[in-house]
Amino acid sequence: MSNAGFRIYTKVNRPSKEVVELFRGLPAANIADVMNRFFCVDARIKPLNDTPLLGTAFTVRARIGDNRMFHKAIDLAQPGDVIVVDVQGDITNSVTGEIMMRQVLKKGLAGVVIDGAVRDADALKKMDLAIYAAGITPKGPYKDGPGEINVPVSCGGMVVNPGDILVGDGDGIVVISPRDAEVIAAKAKAKSDAEHKTFKAIEAGTLDRSAYSDEAFTKSGCEIIDDCY
Numbered sequence: 001m002s003n004a005g006f007r008i009y010t011k012v013n014r015p016s017k018e019v020v021e022l023f024r025g026l027p028a029a030n031i032a033d034v035m036n037r038f039f040c041v042d043a044r045i046k047p048l049n050d051t052p053l054l055g056t057a058f059t060v061r062a063r064i065g066d067n068r069m070f071h072k073a074i075d076l077a078q079p080g081d082v083i084v085v086d087v088q089g090d091i092t093n094s095v096t097g098e099i100m101m102r103q104v105l106k107k108g109l110a111g112v113v114i115d116g117a118v119r120d121a122d123a124l125k126k127m128d129l130a131i132y133a134a135g136i137t138p139k140g141p142y143k144d145g146p147g148e149i150n151v152p153v154s155c156g157g158m159v160v161n162p163g164d165i166l167v168g169d170g171d172g173i174v175v176i177s178p179r180d181a182e183v184i185a186a187k188a189k190a191k192s193d194a195e196h197k198t199f200k201a202i203e204a205g206t207l208d209r210s211a212y213s214d215e216a217f218t219k220s221g222c223e224i225i226d227d228c229y
């Protein structure tokens, strides 16, 4: 029996909490840099508030303008999960709002990422729950389905698999495969530590700027003209 397009997988292969925690506090930009600047959800999908995002993907493929499967996902997801909703980028109707987000918060889920729209934005902006979406509209959702839960989905140009680690901050979201997680976390931590050293050197006035000297520019073919245009 198979019913592609209207089915629910109840189980997710999640990485351990210890592995997820390796990413806590690491900037999304540093993580993206050590993944060769790939694996970022695109800039259309923005944070609704300042709450940082960290958790594992619990995916939903929703019919455009419809949140029946999203509702079901709230019931099935576990603390620490991030519900990732693929609405194919459509922002004509919102697919969630304050009532649903209060349930997500109450269940201890880690957040939601929606390639679609939300409503009740004034309330969502004040919630201590990471919420990312592609748009805002008062126009509400339908609740008919079909859709799928816990299959690979598309979100902001990224394939997100159930169990993938999501890290988000004010810059946006990066998606990490659990199979690479420990190496990526170690590299991102080293990158973040190096940036903090740079901040200190800026304060101390000791930052090496030789790559931007006149000599370096001249060497690469740039004409430096000591006159007005």
Ligand SMILES: O=C([O-])CC(=O)C(=O)O
Pocket: 067, 095, 096, 097, 098, 099, 100, 101, 119, 120, 140, 141
């Ligand atoms: O009506 C809906 O399903 C979405 C919504 O506004 C809410 O959850 O508050």
Ligand SMILES: [Mg+2]
Pocket: 097, 098, 099, 119, 120
């Ligand atoms: Mg509402």
